Amino acid sequence: MDPTAWQLWLIAAIVLGVMEIKLSGFVTLWFAVGALMASLMAGAGLGFNSQLVVFTLVSAALFGASRTLFKNVFMRDAVHLKTGAEAMLGQEAVVTEALAEGHGGTVRINGELWMARSLSGPLPEGERVTVEQIEGLKLWVRRPSASHEVALQPVRQKKENASWD
Known part of the structure; x- marks a missing residue:
């Protein structure tokens, strides 16, 4: 055949x-x-x-x-999975080294230590904060109950205006 x-x-x-x-x-x-x-x-x-x-x-x-x-x-109802630095925005962190006015400190988030700056004034060690913005390897944090009295600036403007870098 x-x-x-x-x-x-x-x-x-x-x-x-x-x-x-x-x-x-x-x-x-x-x-x-x-x-x-x-x-x-x-x-x-x-x-x-x-x-x-x-x-x-x-x-x-x-x-x-x-x-x-x-x-x-x-996949129309699938949620975009955030990873890396994007996943830290809005997350809670704990201050491990006090954040003084104009000076940074460190916070612990997801078991890692990160340099941080405060958007809501000085923050003592042990206080819980919320990650608002990420600039390179620095986190910008604020007290969860703090009002948004300090407006977030775009990253380029912060770098130009910052005197502590």
Whole structure:
């Protein structure tokens, strides 16, 4: 029994489908569907070049559409996971070295010590503060109950106006 083009495409679709089950990438499924469509086109009598075009177009279209589909349908309610310095904004820290007016100290946040400056006046050791802004390796903190009497300046202006750097 001599295999014809549609049988070869069908075997390719089955192999790619099995690979999809075994692998965790969710990629080969679209190539399996493309091979299945090429098999149908071969069965309908289209030439080999037409079969390749159908395989390529179907696979590429499904591959491209799957990212959009998953992002817009399945991930629409997903929350952006904050990591690194971005995750510290709004978090609570504990003053480990008093923060004096015009001078920095240190705070402990997530088990790490960070240099800090106060936006709400002097802060004694042991006081709980909230991280308001991050400038390089310095945290700008304030008492959680403090009103926002000191407006936060953009980082560039702080560096230009700061005399303690």
